Amino acid sequence: MKRTVPLLITALGGFVLIIAYFIPRTQGWGEIAAIWFDVLASIAFVLGGGNLIKIHLKKVSDHKSGWGYSGITLAAFIITLSIGLGKIGVNPNIQFPTHEWSGSYREIGTPFWWLYEYVFKPLTATMFAMLAFYVASAAFRAFRAKNIEAILLLGTAFIILLGRTFAGVALTAWLPEWLSGLKLENLTVIIMKVFNTAGNRAIMIGIALGIASTSLKVLLGVDRSYLGQSKE
Amino acid sequence: MYEFIKNIDRRWIFLLMFLSVSIPILLQLQFPEKATDLAYSTFDIIESLEPGSNVLLSFDFDPASEGELGPMATTFSYHCAAKGLKMYYMALWPVGPQMIDDRIDMVIHSDFPDMVYGEDYVNLGFKSGNEGVIKVIVTDFRELYTTDAYGTAFDDIPMCQDIYSVQDMDLVINVSAGYAGTKEWVQYAVTPFPDKIKMVAGCTGVQAPLLYPYIPDQLPGLLGAIKGAAEYEMLVGERYGLQDQPKYLEGIRRMGPQLVAHLLMIFLIIVGNVIFFMDKKKEGQS
Amino acid sequence: MKSSILRLAIALLVVVGCGFAQADGPAPPTDLTASDHPWDGGSNIDLSWTLSSDDPGIVAFYKIYRSLSEAEVLKLNSDNRFKAINHAKHEATAAVFADAEMKGLSKSEPEVLAQVRIARQSAVEAAINQVNAEIEAQDSEQYKFLTVIQPGTDSFTIEKLVRNNSYLVKIVAVGGNNVESEPAVLSEAVIPTRQEFDGSRFSLMLITLIICGSVVFYIRLARSGINLKVRKIxxxxxxxxxxxxxxxxxxxxxxxxxxxxxxxxxxxxxxxxxxxxxxxxxxxxxxxxxxxxxxxxxxxxxxxxxxxxxxxxxxxxxxxxxxxxxxxxxxxxxxxxxxxxxxxxxxxxxxxxxxxxxxxxxxxxxxxxxxxxxxxxxxxxxxxxxxxxxxxxxxxxxxxxxxxxxxxEPEQMGSLKGQDVGKSIVAIIMIIGVTMLSIAALVGTDAGFGMALENAVRFIKEIILT
Structure with a gap:
């Protein structure tokens, strides 16, 4: 029963939406389903938030390794939530000056804006910027001319790395006009447009068919392992 | 030396990368740019619009990718404002509105103070639902957007009164860092309405290879990462005389560190392969 | 001298004659008919007409208009009223302030503000009356310009209509000097209605059925005991x-x-x-x-x-x-x-x-x-x-x-095999498309066989695969 009901809902929802795509009368149903999902996911936020507090409080109280980080997580969670929900420090909207909560929490100068501008923004930008360091270390370790394919890959990498900067232009600027196709910046465009596009299309077609087949398996109840086990 | 490089602690590589990015920044190293066809076509499409045309700017990125996408978003805003286009800003990412506010502040408030909110530009803000939002607004804006980002009713905004759907836009400009972004705009807006919706985009470096299959039919213009932004900045700068305004040259400025970082990567790959072949040789000998 | 006067008179007559002909504009298109677009969600109408007798000739283009629905008329009237009120308020305020400035009074003087209030009230009333009078005087049918059509075209599909609303359509031929013909108006209103199946998605449904059908077929085949293999991953x-x-x-x-x-x-x-x-x-x-x-x-x-x-x-x-x-x-x-x-x-x-x-x-x-x-x-x-x-x-x-x-599990293996059928279909369509386009490029696409091949590929791309 615990598995049959979700399977029935999945199958019914999935097939109805597939058919609805072809029937004008029911074409709005997909949007309704998407809204239902958003509502469910929003309610699940509460579940997630509760779980976060529980797990980290437990870590702090048990003094597990890294419990200090849990303390910071909890403090950040509570501070941001209360400032955002309580609209602390927000000026009222000009149209409704007597209503304290009528202003926008994103307004420049508010505590929430401050948290966003000076904490959230630099932190996320830092995490993203770390990619540059990891790319360098991964390239050093992984790019090895082990066989013909790897050599081709290496050659392509060099062309793209050079062609995407002024170095590529400067290195092959001496090539005459009739050989302009061999200039690194032009070779980069050819590689991206022809070889990359062809390869990507093949992968995309495979993925699209994989998605269709997996979705069908889920709808038909053939694959129910995501619900916990392969057979009832 | 061989042993040191072979078993190098990756923190040395991190240090090299740090230096290769920070030194060009400190020395303000800059190189000339040469625009590619895609940058030209992006520039030409916007340039060919009549003043007063409607342009939807969807800024689907966040602070994390602002370093890569911020410069092109700024230049897109400048180009549209300088052409006298009506700008409708929106975002599919929760922090997109902040990206929009930054551009409005940086470009419109400072360089086009005569532009009027609601008549020349409007910030429609963020709507959750990713591609679901696109699917709805391609046929009906009002179903999702009842107000702008500040709570003014959609129909009370003069420039929104004649807008029913994305099909009423003369151009869609999307700046995207991933999902939902350019791919979804192409799939759910341009593909179903190829004659009515025209789009150009700017995206991160990793996304660019995935968008090439859509060029040129569904996506006639694409700016890939900082390189694309720098080329576009150069074209807009030449046309509108922005060569002495640093805020519109951010992409070109950032290409300096990028060049040195790319050279470092090539150097590292070569060193890695030298070690690899020396190892192979040693194995062969033993 | 006489002959030159005669020549001038003839030339004048020709110019004036042409001018009159031009001022009349081209002949209107005729037999305008409209019908509900088949197999859609009820948002389109198909139009067809007989070309103006001046096409080909002096017709530069056709202009198409459609009537506004009741809701659209209400919205338009309300917008006009809103704009007129705002404009009247603005004008009245500006006039009082200008007067006050001349008298050397501050804008925030209570006396000036009271005058503003009175002036605004009367201005708003006058504006509303004027707009209402204009609305009263409006034709029963109001038309909205839709688009311009090239000469030689005798059909068009109007899109983005509201389902089950009735619409009138008119079409005019426009001459080279922007003089319009008499309009050809639809004699009877047409109503876009919704059908039970979206015809534009028929080919997609067929492809979905083939791919999903093959997955289901192989799942059944696998259940019946056929041994299916998958490569090592x-x-x-x-x-x-x-x-x-x-x-x-x-x-x-x-x-x-x-x-x-x-x-x-x-x-x-x-x-x-x-x-x-x-x-x-x-x-x-x-x-x-x-x-x-x-x-x-x-x-x-x-x-x-x-x-x-x-x-x-x-x-x-x-x-x-x-x-x-x-x-x-x-x-x-x-x-x-x-x-x-x-x-x-x-x-x-x-x-x-x-x-x-x-x-x-x-x-x-x-x-x-x-x-x-x-x-x-x-x-x-x-x-x-x-x-x-x-x-x-x-x-x-x-x-x-x-x-x-x-x-x-055999049934899951079957789904992989069904996926392969999908891949084969994609490969076949790609080979057909590439071959046809290559041959068309070789023989030339200006006319004949090459053009037919190119059109066939366009049909596959734009009709079947869209």
């Missing part, structure tokens, strides 16, 4: 090895199901692999930790792992606190995972689901701590990073095949 073979190694080392297993929610099929595919990982871990008595970035994924993953432990006969070993929510924020999640990996040093890391920029950060951190790493994703942009930094990577469709591969 190294990444999936290594799942047990990775779990075994973690057990030997006495360290935990980290499973990351991507950063998307349960409506993403990659997350579901990732959880099917989690089911197998958890079952093997339960058998080996290893610890599996699943931090998630979505609350719904957390609850589903708990169900998955609990059932896997049950299937392994170890329900008592299940600890739901090991499957927990971290944050929806992409880089917050990555920061947590990186910190956790460095502190706890899991022996095996699985990255199965939808990943974005975080892929390389996770895989490099995992590499630094010496974990055996297996990744699987259908995000093409992230595949190179996983391939570079992980021990095994499931690329695109391999990732979706994992469930069938790991379970070995």
């Amino acid at each position: 190294a990444g999936l073979e290594a799942v047990d090895e990775a779990v075994g190694r973690a057990t030997e080392m006495g360290r935990s297993i980290l499973f990351v199901p991507g950063i998307q929610d349960m409506n993403e099929i990659q997350t579901i595919a990732g959880l099917t692999i989690l089911s197998r990982v958890a079952k093997t871990a339960a058998e080996y008595d290893a610890k599996v930790e699943v931090p998630t970035s979505r609350s719904l994924v957390m609850t589903t993953a708990r169900e998955t792992v609990q059932a896997a432990f049950l299937a392994a006969g170890r329900p008592d070993a299940f600890n739901q606190d090991l499957i927990y929510y971290v944050t929806d924020e992409q880089f917050g999640y990555v920061a947590y995972l990186s910190g956790m990996m460095v502190r706890e040093k899991p022996a095996a890391c699985f990255y199965m689901g939808a990943f974005f920029a975080e892929s390389l950060i996770l895989a490099e951190t995992g590499n630094a701590i010496g974990a055996i790493q297996i990744a699987g994703t259908a995000m093409p942009a992230q595949l190179p990073f996983f391939v570079a930094a992980c021990d095994y990577t499931l690329i695109g469709e391999e990732f979706f095949a994992a469930s069938a591969y790991l379970s070995g």
